[in-house]
Amino acid sequence: MVSELEEISKMTIYPQIIDFPEQMEFALKSKIGNLPKTSKVCICGIGASSMAGDIMTDYADGFSNLPIPVIRSMELPKWVDDDTLVIVISYCGNTRETLHMYDLAMNRRSKIICITSGGELTEKCIADGNVLVKVPLKTSSRGSLGYLLGFLAVIFEEMGICKGRTELCNMLDDLKEFRNSLMKDDKNKALAIAKTVQDRIPVIYGLVNIRSSTIRWKTQINENSKMIAFCGMLPEFNHNEIIGWTEDGGAENFLPIVLYDEGASDLMKVIMDSTIEIFKDSGFDPFVLRLKGESNMEKNLKFIMTGDFVSLYLAYFRGVDPCSIHTVNKVKEHVELSEENRANKH
Numbered sequence: 001m002v003s004e005l006e007e008i009s010k011m012t013i014y015p016q017i018i019d020f021p022e023q024m025e026f027a028l029k030s031k032i033g034n035l036p037k038t039s040k041v042c043i044c045g046i047g048a049s050s051m052a053g054d055i056m057t058d059y060a061d062g063f064s065n066l067p068i069p070v071i072r073s074m075e076l077p078k079w080v081d082d083d084t085l086v087i088v089i090s091y092c093g094n095t096r097e098t099l100h101m102y103d104l105a106m107n108r109r110s111k112i113i114c115i116t117s118g119g120e121l122t123e124k125c126i127a128d129g130n131v132l133v134k135v136p137l138k139t140s141s142r143g144s145l146g147y148l149l150g151f152l153a154v155i156f157e158e159m160g161i162c163k164g165r166t167e168l169c170n171m172l173d174d175l176k177e178f179r180n181s182l183m184k185d186d187k188n189k190a191l192a193i194a195k196t197v198q199d200r201i202p203v204i205y206g207l208v209n210i211r212s213s214t215i216r217w218k219t220q221i222n223e224n225s226k227m228i229a230f231c232g233m234l235p236e237f238n239h240n241e242i243i244g245w246t247e248d249g250g251a252e253n254f255l256p257i258v259l260y261d262e263g264a265s266d267l268m269k270v271i272m273d274s275t276i277e278i279f280k281d282s283g284f285d286p287f288v289l290r291l292k293g294e295s296n297m298e299k300n301l302k303f304i305m306t307g308d309f310v311s312l313y314l315a316y317f318r319g320v321d322p323c324s325i326h327t328v329n330k331v332k333e334h335v336e337l338s339e340e341n342r343a344n345k346h
Helices: 004-008 014-018 020-028 047-060 096-107 119-128 145-158 164-181 189-197 208-224 241-247 249-253 266-281 296-318 326-345
Strands: 040-044 084-090 111-116 131-134 201-207 230-234 254-261 287-291
Touching (some): 004 296, 020 145, 040 096, 047 084, 047 145, 047 208, 047 296, 084 096, 084 145, 096 111, 096 119, 119 131, 145 164, 189 254, 201 208, 208 230, 208 296, 241 249, 241 266, 249 254, 254 266, 287 296
Parallel strands (some): 084 111
């Protein structure tokens, strides 16, 4: 009898999910060099391509003297100028919002590094003489996180922002072992979560230090599993969202998932434990995923890897194609058509 996991392993997106540590390993071997020196840094990207920036800034916040915001927009803040390094990330290289931010950065004479697999962004970067970091064209945007994160970690370390490259290199073996545990039939946390959440609307919560994990869970479930999902932060949750959970009768359709940081401070654990108890007292049965890690980076990546597998297993249980993104393409086409019509009127 063929097991569920054997069937799931045949899904087209499966290699992209399991290859995450190997992608990082490939990227971490690179040497970029010729990086500009600046007093300000920002990361520009949108969708899955910006996730590497979220993870690295979560980690760098504990070491860097520079604030490094991730900008998901079509506008740059006023403070971005000719003394700012703008790291532009677009896996495909054709994301219209990211290309627009690149042009804005060029107009302000900012220093630019592009991380991409090709497309128009590569052409612009080469033509303008900016630093280009080429990503292998093997997967989808959301399936290339290991590459994007690895290359960004190399940039951060070469610039002296933080030792992201060293940190990731030291944990590769542990991450591969952890990945393997998510591919087994017994004690598979990701499989257990997927079976629990498949008929509910998941809402993922975590502490601020693992903010990128909650975002990744949400977006992977949105894209791979074709489900509505939401995410939020603790302790902010206890000042607003908790009221909706406890006083809105429609909340029974939702399932809270708490990403529990076992290495958090005693105060943060009190906040997480109290939140879980409030859920239970209000009649909810939150799924609590407890993980440990030697560093904030390790915790984030283990939570993210678990969430990626959860989204894959949910896609299987729901009978949907995780690679399909028809609605995203439809929105892009609608925006392009609207812009053409507006241009023709003028």
